[in-house]
Amino acid sequence: xxxxxxxxxxxxxxxxxxxxxxxxxxxxxxxxxxxxxxxxxxxxxxxxxxxxxxxxxxxxxxxxxxxxxxxxxxxxxxxxxxxxxxxxxxxxxxxxxxxxxxxxxxxxxxxxxxxxxxxxxxxxxxxxxxxxxxxxxxxxxxxxxxxxxxxxxxxxxxxxxxxxxxxxxxxxxxxxxxxxxxxxxxxxxxxxxxxxxxxxxxxxxxxxxxxxxxxxxxxxxxxxxxxxxxxxxxxxxxxxxxxxxxxxxxxxxxxxxxxxxxxxxxxxxxxxxxxxxxxxxxxxxxxxxxxxxxxxxxxxxxxxxxx
Amino acid sequence: xxxxxxxxxxxxxxxxxxxxxxxxxxxxxxxxxxxxxxxxxxxxxxxxxxxxxxxxxxxxxxxxxxxxxxxxxxxxxxxxxxxxxxxxxxxxxxxxxxxxxxxxxxxxxxxxxxxxxxxxxxxxxxxxxxxxxxxxxxxxxxxxxxxxxxxxxxxxxxxxxxxxxxxxxxxxxxxxxxxxxxxxxxxxxxxxxxxxxxxxxxxxxxxxxxxxxxxxxxxxxxxxxxxxxxxxxxxxxxxxxxxxxxxxxxxxxxxxxxxxxxxxxxxx
Numbered sequence: 001x002x003x004x005x006x007x008x009x010x011x012x013x014x015x016x017x018x019x020x021x022x023x024x025x026x027x028x029x030x031x032x033x034x035x036x037x038x039x040x041x042x043x044x045x046x047x048x049x050x051x052x053x054x055x056x057x058x059x060x061x062x063x064x065x066x067x068x069x070x071x072x073x074x075x076x077x078x079x080x081x082x083x084x085x086x087x088x089x090x091x092x093x094x095x096x097x098x099x100x101x102x103x104x105x106x107x108x109x110x111x112x113x114x115x116x117x118x119x120x121x122x123x124x125x126x127x128x129x130x131x132x133x134x135x136x137x138x139x140x141x142x143x144x145x146x147x148x149x150x151x152x153x154x155x156x157x158x159x160x161x162x163x164x165x166x167x168x169x170x171x172x173x174x175x176x177x178x179x180x181x182x183x184x185x186x187x188x189x190x191x192x193x194x195x196x197x198x199x200x201x202x203x204x205x206x207x208x209x210x211x212x213x214x215x216x217x218x219x220x221x222x223x224x225x226x227x228x229x230x231x232x233x234x235x236x237x238x239x240x241x242x243x244x245x246x247x248x249x250x251x252x253x254x255x256x257x258x259x260x261x262x263x264x265x266x267x268x269x270x271x272x273x274x275x276x277x278x279x280x281x282x283x284x285x286x287x288x289x290x291x292x293x294x295x296x297x298x299x300x301x302x303x304x305x306x307x
Numbered sequence: 308x309x310x311x312x313x314x315x316x317x318x319x320x321x322x323x324x325x326x327x328x329x330x331x332x333x334x335x336x337x338x339x340x341x342x343x344x345x346x347x348x349x350x351x352x353x354x355x356x357x358x359x360x361x362x363x364x365x366x367x368x369x370x371x372x373x374x375x376x377x378x379x380x381x382x383x384x385x386x387x388x389x390x391x392x393x394x395x396x397x398x399x400x401x402x403x404x405x406x407x408x409x410x411x412x413x414x415x416x417x418x419x420x421x422x423x424x425x426x427x428x429x430x431x432x433x434x435x436x437x438x439x440x441x442x443x444x445x446x447x448x449x450x451x452x453x454x455x456x457x458x459x460x461x462x463x464x465x466x467x468x469x470x471x472x473x474x475x476x477x478x479x480x481x482x483x484x485x486x487x488x489x490x491x492x493x494x495x496x497x498x499x500x501x502x503x504x505x506x507x508x509x510x511x512x513x514x515x516x517x518x519x520x521x522x523x524x525x526x527x528x529x530x531x532x533x534x535x536x537x538x539x540x541x542x543x544x545x546x547x548x549x550x551x552x553x554x555x556x557x558x559x560x561x562x563x564x565x566x567x568x569x570x571x572x573x574x575x
Contacts, residue, residue, distance in 0.1 A: 027443045032569040036323040044563045058345040067413040070406045101416040115514040122513040188361035300412030307513040
């Protein structure tokens with residue numbers, strides 16, 4: 001029962017050899033072209049003019065955008081003012097510079113907000129990788145005079161009331177969680193640390209903010225500068241960030257209660273934000289519809305600070 | 308009926324004088340090439356001001372000055388070598404190469420403005436590379452190893468040949484660029500891309516966590532960002548010297564787009 005042997009195919013007609021396809025990545029030889037001399041000359045004139053104007057515009061723009069201190073260093077004394085006066089006359093004033101640079105910060109903040117996802121978790125690390133963040137009070141760690149009698153005040157709630165919670169109340173009402181995440185400072189350094197505390201989302205669930213609230217204004221017990229002068233610290237944080245599952249009201253660092261330099265007894269820990277939003281020794285949280293003022297934004301940094 | 312006037316014969320336009328030129332660079336490549344000059348200058352100046360706030364390359368604090376920054380050490384060394392006693396030697400490099408020390412907030416705002424413009428510039432550059440088919444001249448090829456060695460041999464022997472007044476012919480280059488140029492011009496867009504990627508990894512390590520992991524860690528991205536700055540910066544010096552050495556036609560070709568060197572086998 002063998003299959004019938006296949007009929008031998010007739011020999012194919014010999015095709016003409018295909019021309020080799022050019023390699024699309026191979027460099028083509030440079031070919032000279034003939035152009036009208038007048039056309040070339042006009043083009044050159046246009047391009048050189050364009051470059052000259054561009055150079056002048058870039059130099060003027062750079063001078064306009066330079067911080068005053070840099071200008072004073074580059075051209076000290078009266079020399080720098082010789083440039084500033086005509087620049088201001090053209091509309092390139094210091095006020096406009098600040099407004100322009102602020103708008104860039106806002107644009108960058110909008111990009112950050114667009115990138116933000118409520119469900120995306122930040123990277124977590126093993127406890128063995130954790131260190132202790134630098135004390136960024138720069139030698140001006142506050143005295144703990146505020147510790148006895150510390151409470152967390154909540155305002156702007158749906159209930160219309162103002163809540164005053166001691167650490168024991170929080171302990172009773174909220175679950176405890178631990179996480180090892182990275183704290184990133186606007187200066188550029190960062191530290192992996194092992195934190196313990198209460199999920200902020202749980203506080204929001206227990207004490208819901210008034211409808212229409214989008215922001216929280218957080219204030220710190222630390223409100224004196226190194227010389228003892230008033231220097232209150234306050235930040236604005238969007239509610240989306242506070243609802244993030246890894247945003248904590250932290251009470252513990254490296255397994256021990258927070259020390260004064262890390263914001264005893266309670267600090268905000270929002271790993272989706274730069275360190276400067278992670279306000280230490282929080283005393284007040286107020287939910288608002290409009291964006292509240294922010295300490296570092298008033299000093300030239302961005303408002304949103306999303307990582 | 309008045310007879311219509313015969314139209315005056317117009318003088319024939321003089322025949323166009325033709326000139327042979329070799330098209331070199333697409334308009335967008337030229338535009339973005341010059342755009343890179345102020346952008347990189349400003350990005351490095353503001354970037355170093357940001358770096359000053361928290362250097363990534365640190366050592367144990369110096370017992371006398373308390374300085375921890377290797378980069379500041381380089382500046383102090385240069386200040387000593389130049390006998391520059393004008394300011395604090397530990398700040399020398401920041402006073403001369405950056406916006407200045409203690410200017411983190413203005414430097415960050417500068418960096419964001421210029422970084423967005425740099426990304427736009429890079430995008431236009433890539434469009435120009437493909438629109439003008441210039442990308443083919445940048446791609447590495449197997450002959451580049453030998454070509455690069457021949458060019459290195461040429462550059463290393465050039466001073467001695469000049470002193471001894473011996474003929475020292477340039478290696479024959481049949482492509483747009485020689486192998487060393489090609490390696491450098493191919494590296495630059497890659498360094499730029501790494502610059503942008505490591506920048507975003509630092510800027511948004513939470514939302515772009517995958518990008519941060521690509522550079523292993525947060526500090527990994529900082530180190531790559533710094534290294535790319537050094538690569539881009541150190542490219543500029545030989546680039547400018549070689550363009551000056553090669554002459555006006557090469558410089559002009561990056562402004563007007565064409566070269567008047569049409570001889571076969573001539574280097575552009």
